[in-house]
Amino acid sequence: MLMQIKKIFKFNGGVHPDGNKAESTHLPIARLPIPKKLVLPLRQHVGNIAKLKVKIGDHVLKGQMIAEADGNISASIHAPTSGKIIKISEEVVPHPSGLPDFCLTLEPDFKDQWIEKKSIQWKKLDSATLIQTLTHSGIVGLGGAVFPTHMKLKINKTQSINTLVINAAECEPFITCDDMLIRERADEIIQGALITQSILNAKHCMIGIEDNKIEAFQSLTKAAKKTSIEIKVVPTIYPSGDAKRLIYLLMGIEVPKEKRSIDLGIQVFNVATVAAIYRYIELGEPSINRIVTVTGNVKTPQNYEVLFGTPLPELIKNADGKETKIDKFIMGGPMMGFDLPSINVPVTKAMNCVIGSSPELFLPPKPVMPCIRCARCADACPVYLQPQELYWFSKSSQLEKAIDYNLFDCIECGCCTYVCPSNIPLVQFYRYAKSEIIAEEKAKEAANTARERNEFRLSRIEREKKERAERNAQKALGAQEKQATDEKKLAISDAIKRVKKNQQENIKNKNE
């Protein structure tokens, strides 16, 4: 393994937080019994909310599509088990805001009856058809970004994919769902990678894995023996799992600002995502479950294969706190995750890990001291930003300046916050500034449409006025003409009468 690390390109900064991964890898992936009800948010992905396809009272089968992708950037939702739709309502979803969103509630009938599963002969089909079928799969990036996968497979005619990178780095502490998935189902991942490679028409396929997952590495090598897939070991450093950092680690290619890796012929997928692609294409199973790490201050930290929509309390029923009570739950890892607003949320496609937090496990935040401009954050920043400057501008709401200092290139990895000797919650400031800027832009856009619509209305009123004036003028003209013709007619008939009279008089005169 050491030999391979030498071929690796090291990126700037990064940190080495305690892994805490061993706790949840003792036990194999467990399956959870079907819960009494499933709450399925209609927005479990980046993009448009999915369109409902069922009514209250409908009976659905396992794997049946219950909400369809609306537009390109959207993903479908499938019934995780057979049962009845009992409610369509707004429920609290796992989102840092704690605000409710539209959800479907499914009452399982515990028969777990599958809809007819159709495997797809992917070797005989072309990429476009395969991508089209994948739009109905409901698969999104399972690493946590939840971007619809079919959109990542679509490439322009001008682009061509050279390398497919499978992300198995999983650099966040505590999270082991990908690790366990690889250990137990390396074959599915390799198969999925091959399918993805053929859809993308990529020349190479490379799997990047951190050097702390030795067992996973071994099972991957075993599974990939007869394929051309290359497995590269990268050093354990946070955030090696960020797509662009991983590309740099593996190939030494820096993805430029405002470009996507696809422009350079590289596309990155998470291991769980390619496994889901395999399951959809070969087995006909859409995205209805995922592996979730339950760890932290719980009795038996373990990975579970959980149906989407499973209420979180079901998942942690057998995992009460240890000596100290759990004060809150963190979704995602301790670096990039967020505190769940409530325990009564469903498991979604984005939920890779749930950490039971306690003051013992995560010390309460230390008091914040002023920034001393030591620039340790700049040393730790993996994307070469100046976090201390960004902090300064975000703090004083000088948003334009923050944009100038490339705020939007920040990946919110939290390395700066981790190393800050003054304990400043830097990333929170960046998140604040980013959402403030986005909101401002939206308001500006709305104002522009309003201006356009108002101008259009004014010009329309002006035009209508002109048209009306024209019509009136025409009418007046018509009336005048009519009068004129009437006068003419009168004159003619007068003349005729006069002529006739004359003629008669003439005749009279002649006769006399």
Add this chain to the structure above:
Amino acid sequence: MITALLVMILLAILLGLVLGYSAIKFKVDGDPMVARIDAILPQTQCGQCGYPGCKPYATAIAKGEADINQCPPGGDAGAKALAELMGVEFKPLNEEHGIQKPKSVALIDESTCIGCTLCIQACPVDAILGAAKQMHTIISSECTGCELCLPPCPVDCITMEPILESSETWKWKYPIYNIEKIGKV
């Protein structure tokens, strides 16, 4: 004394000639300021400033006829931006023109609506859909919340609904944290 007067008069005439000539030579049509002011205004077209829309108000500001603090939807932040652009001192919002309210959209109670089309004629951004004797409805994504449709409605079936925060419009809050107290170890 006379020379002093003469010199000053000469100077005045000279400068007057130069400026007068260049005023003709470098004449520019239109005022680019209007567009820049208009870009800051929130485009609700509500007329609370006393002008029939955002553009007329912008024109009035550019001409110096109107003050910068007459736009309630823009609020103090808008007045601040205008003050910065115009290079004048910031003034808080003039309450004669109204106060800043939370952003809302109009909602027609569809069971009460009699289909009189009066609100359609009042809407400055054509955000109301309907026809004579047909029920009307508001395209809420286009509604600027100007409230101009409220007074003409003969049956008072339009209400203003404040826009609630949803997970789409939700923003991360400004971080609040404790600063270490002096003397605490």
Add this chain to the structure above:
Amino acid sequence: MIQHYFLIIISTVLVNNIVLVKILGLCPFMGVSKKLETSISMSAATAFVLTIGSMTSWAINHYLLEPNDLIYLRTLSFIVVIAGVVQFTEMLMEKNFPLLYQLLGIFLPLITTNCAVLGIPLLNAQSSHTLLESALFGFGGALGFSIVLILFASLRERLDGAEIPLPFKGTAIALVTASIMSLAFMGFAGLDR
């Protein structure tokens, strides 16, 4: 000879800086230094007006006032001339550089009230400079003004995010900063040895 002109520039920019040493032109220094972009624009406009203004006022002084023994009219006539030059610049810019004109906005006419712009022609007249010297003196003064204004604007942008005790917030801390800058510029007095 070149050395002489070089010295004029150096002395006006650094040693006798118009803002920090002569304490002239403080109103734009405090008023236009809230944002870096506007302060850069202001500097450019001032540089233009100062150079042209110094030259025209030299001409007025040399050809009109001095021959007629009307030196007491200097302040009055210079104000008139500078106001005229600013007006002229404004019109010229509006026609030929509309973008720059828009960028400067209100600050362009405000230059008229800049005491540095009046101060430099008066200093020119006092030290009976030649035309070239006047122009260089004006340009150097403007350069010094620009450097200080831009530096100060950058500092003030930083001040926005700093945790300042309440009584010092706003103009107070800006003035403290300006005086510290002034102290720093005193150090350049050692250059002329």
